[in-house]
Amino acid sequence: MVRTMTGPEGALELAHAEDAWTRADWEKATAAVLRKSRRMSEEDADSLVWDKLTRKTLDGLDITPLGTPSSLEGLATAGRPARAGDWDVRSLVEAGPEKQLNEAALVDLDGGVTSLWLQLDAGADLATLLQGVLLDLAPVALDAADPLAAAQAFLDHAGDTDLAVGTNLGVPATADDETLVSVARLARERGLLGVVVDGTKTHDRGASDVTELGWVLAAGARVLRVLEAAGIGAADAAGLIELRLAVTDEQFASIAKLRAVRRLWARVLELSGVSTGSTGAVSVHAVTSRPMMSTYDPYVNMLRTTVAAFAAGVGGADSVTVLPFDAPLGRPDVFGRRIARNTHHLLIDESHVAHVADPAGGAYAVEELTDSMATAAWEALGRLDGAEGPDAAALEEMVAATVEQRDREVATRQRPLTGLTEFPNLGEELPVREPYSGWEGVRSYGAAFEAMRAEPPAARVFLATMGPIAQHTARATFATNLLAAGGVAVDVAGATDGPQALVAAYDGQPVVCLAGADPTYAEWGESAATALREAGASRVIIAGRSTEWTDDSCAMGVDALAFLTRTREALR
Numbered sequence: 001m002v003r004t005m006t007g008p009e010g011a012l013e014l015a016h017a018e019d020a021w022t023r024a025d026w027e028k029a030t031a032a033v034l035r036k037s038r039r040m041s042e043e044d045a046d047s048l049v050w051d052k053l054t055r056k057t058l059d060g061l062d063i064t065p066l067g068t069p070s071s072l073e074g075l076a077t078a079g080r081p082a083r084a085g086d087w088d089v090r091s092l093v094e095a096g097p098e099k100q101l102n103e104a105a106l107v108d109l110d111g112g113v114t115s116l117w118l119q120l121d122a123g124a125d126l127a128t129l130l131q132g133v134l135l136d137l138a139p140v141a142l143d144a145a146d147p148l149a150a151a152q153a154f155l156d157h158a159g160d161t162d163l164a165v166g167t168n169l170g171v172p173a174t175a176d177d178e179t180l181v182s183v184a185r186l187a188r189e190r191g192l193l194g195v196v197v198d199g200t201k202t203h204d205r206g207a208s209d210v211t212e213l214g215w216v217l218a219a220g221a222r223v224l225r226v227l228e229a230a231g232i233g234a235a236d237a238a239g240l241i242e243l244r245l246a247v248t249d250e251q252f253a254s255i256a257k258l259r260a261v262r263r264l265w266a267r268v269l270e271l272s273g274v275s276t277g278s279t280g281a282v283s284v285h286a287v288t289s290r291p292m293m294s295t296y297d298p299y300v301n302m303l304r305t306t307v308a309a310f311a312a313g314v315g316g317a318d319s320v321t322v323l324p325f326d327a328p329l330g331r332p333d334v335f336g337r338r339i340a341r342n343t344h345h346l347l348i349d350e351s352h353v354a355h356v357a358d359p360a361g362g363a364y365a366v367e368e369l370t371d372s373m374a375t376a377a378w379e380a381l382g383r384l385d386g387a388e389g390p391d392a393a394a395l396e397e398m399v400a401a402t403v404e405q406r407d408r409e410v411a412t413r414q415r416p417l418t419g420l421t422e423f424p425n426l427g428e429e430l431p432v433r434e435p436y437s438g439w440e441g442v443r444s445y446g447a448a449f450e451a452m453r454a455e456p457p458a459a460r461v462f463l464a465t466m467g468p469i470a471q472h473t474a475r476a477t478f479a480t481n482l483l484a485a486g487g488v489a490v491d492v493a494g495a496t497d498g499p500q501a502l503v504a505a506y507d508g509q510p511v512v513c514l515a516g517a518d519p520t521y522a523e524w525g526e527s528a529a530t531a532l533r534e535a536g537a538s539r540v541i542i543a544g545r546s547t548e549w550t551d552d553s554c555a556m557g558v559d560a561l562a563f564l565t566r567t568r569e570a571l572r
Helices: 022-034 047-055 098-110 147-158 177-190 199-202 210-229 232-236 249-272 300-316 334-350 364-384 390-410 447-454 470-487 499-505 520-534 560-570
Strands: 004-007 010-013 088-093 113-118 140-144 168-173 193-198 240-245 285-290 317-319 462-465 490-492 511-513 539-543 552-555
Touching: 004 193, 004 240, 010 300, 022 047, 022 240, 088 098, 088 210, 088 334, 098 113, 098 334, 140 147, 140 193, 147 168, 147 334, 168 210, 177 210, 193 210, 193 520, 199 240, 199 364, 210 240, 210 249, 210 364, 210 390, 240 249, 240 511, 249 285, 249 300, 249 364, 285 300, 300 334, 317 560, 364 390, 390 447, 447 470, 447 560, 462 470, 462 499, 462 520, 470 490, 470 511, 470 539, 470 560, 511 520, 520 539, 552 560
Parallel strands: 088 113, 088 317, 113 140, 140 168, 168 193, 193 240, 240 285, 285 317, 462 490, 462 511, 511 539, 539 552
Antiparallel strands: 004 010
């Protein structure tokens, strides 16, 4: 359809007639590609491309390949990001030796970081930790086991300094009523933020986007109720709160989550008697996901965090923390922290992501996903909200269901993890980092596979490659990668022309994996399996469809985790 812009000086065509494509044109062109890749047959209608390319989140929400104007019919598009310009680049400074952390913080600030997120041990020496930090320019968000003591110590250290806008005394929304009220009053007196509603902790345990949003809303509502009961009006209480959410490499879901939370929080405030418009009038801090990161092939984490940070920026986060790629291995080093800082600079200064207000606004697919996520999260709030805060039992049930589903998808490689379940490298040398407690309580998406990699079996699998290299390489590569995902190495037979050649290359390995083409299997696969059993093999696997003359099979769609567990048991 050719669109025109009319005005006092006439009309301007925004597209040439030959560039006017319809939905049917797109379906036809896309269907041709899918048929070429055998994802659709010639008999399938072109319109089937929507089903083939639509993905579902763990919450069952559709992520469509393309949006259309009809996607917005009947949808609310409130809650659009209000941030204008660059986001606040917030560096995480985790608990540890104060002098070491001070040096790291100063390097970060010199490198372009604009605020600090301080995790404090009990009795931390703030004078040493914050030496050289200009508190009137760099906001500080506290995160301490004893939030009241930490807040008081920080204010004592700051003295009469006019603290930077965005400084947060950081009492968690889960704190007891007395602590919550005390810190909130300190923050109110100094004109600071005082409360953090931290959804990342729920995310770290395995919660879905919708569950995390529901928890944040329930916890935030509890804060409003507690503070109002203590004599702090709802409007004033709302001005003390910052929301913290996780963003992942699921780009569109993360964008939608950050856009949805503003709309949802605006509704919570509206029901509390606070009028803020459709933006929610709240500071949102986005943190790149811990569970999505992998210990093995950790450099892939750079890509994951870049995508997540991009989603945070596009979604309108006010502050963004990019966790260093090497954080799963231990305390990040100078290189890891520099890469984390540079991720922001790449997006803000080179890609100009922050130069556009709400870049996803009006994108039909994103608007539709935002609406779907907001609706689902509001329903989750109904399950989670209780008089004393989020219902712990309901939360556990929702998290457990998500964990089960995610584990199943990871196990079957429907949700691939590059470097772990896909393209693993058994020969890699992992960077060595100082041990620390920063990853405690984090349920990594690939935890089961990482546990296997951490304890590789002593024996190897004999990869019985059948026929010339050109005939067996596809299945041999598939089997090698699948076995490597479980920490299992292989010995490769090479080009062979029959059972005797395989037996000649065989070296007594307890598990054998046949890898060849279907015609080769039909011609001499069974005799090869028999010959290898006679030579000493106790278990024979086939790369491809299962047969009566093998013990197991590895193929696309199998439960990789179950297969690897069985194989490793046979290698003991």
